[in-house]
Amino acid sequence: MKKANRERLIDQAARLLTSASAVVCLTGAGVSAESGVPTFRDAQTGLWSQFEAEELASPQGFERDPGLVWRWYMWRLTVVEAATPNPGHAALARLASLCEEFVLVTQNVDNLHEQAGSADILHLHGSLLHFRCQVCAQPHRLTDAERRRQLPPTCARCGEFVRPDVVWFGEGLPWQAVEAAFVAASSCDLMLVVGASGLVYPAAQLPLIAKQAGATILDINLQPGPLSSIVDLFLQGKSGEILPALAQSVAWLIQG
Ligand SMILES: [Zn+2]
Structure with a gap:
C-alpha cells in the first residue's frame, strides 16, 4: 500500500470504528506470527x-x-x-478502551492478547497455557x-x-466461547478481522453472520483472504503496523 493511500484508508477505518457502538474483533494466526509464535505446522x-x-x-x-x-x-x-506481544496486540487493547463495546475473539492459543492488556477474550481454540x-x-x-x-x-x-x-483434531470447540462469539457477531455493527487468513469453521461464520446482520466488515491482512467478497474495507499489511496507526486515529477522532 502506498503511504498516502494507506493513511486515507486508515482514516476511513477509524471513522467507521468511532461511529460503531458495538465492535467485534476476530484475530488469527497472523497476529501471533508477528510475535514469532509459529503455527501448529x-x-x-x-x-x-x-x-x-x-x-x-x-x-x-x-x-x-x-x-x-x-x-x-x-x-x-x-x-x-x-514470545512477547507486538504493537498490534497493544493497539487492540487500546482500541477496546476507546470503543463503547468491544469483544475480542481469537483463534490463537497463546496468551499474547492477555499480556498486552486485553480482557474477557473468547478463545475459540482454547489455550496452551491452561490444563x-x-x-x-x-x-x-x-x-x-x-x-x-x-x-x-x-x-x-x-x-x-x-x-x-x-481444541484437538476431531474435537468440538468450547461451546460457551463459541456461543458468546456468535451472539456478539450477530449484534455488532462493525467487525474487525485481523490476521485470520486461514479461517476455519466456525470462526469463518462470524464475519458472515455479522455481515448478514448489517455490520461493516474491516479486514487487516497481508493478503486478501476468503472473505474478500464481504469485506467493506481492506487494509493490506502487517497488523503490528496498521493497528497502532488505526488506534491512534481513533483516539484523535474521539478527542476531536
Ligand atoms: Zn479428573
Missing part, C-alpha cells in the same frame, strides 16, 4: 516433523501415547512463553517439575491424565 520442526498432526493433537493420539503428546505441548508452551483433566475437566495448575516429566501429570480429583486445554 510451523512448530513441527526437528524431531516433531516425523509425526502426523493427529498423533500429536487428537484424543486418539493422546490415548495411544500420552507422553509424546505431553512433550509436544510442553515444547509448544516453551515457544509461546518466549485440565481429560475425564472430569478439573482445571490443573502446572508445576515446573511436571513440565519436565515424560508423562502428563494426573488429576487431583480423579487420577486420570491431565491434558492441555486446547
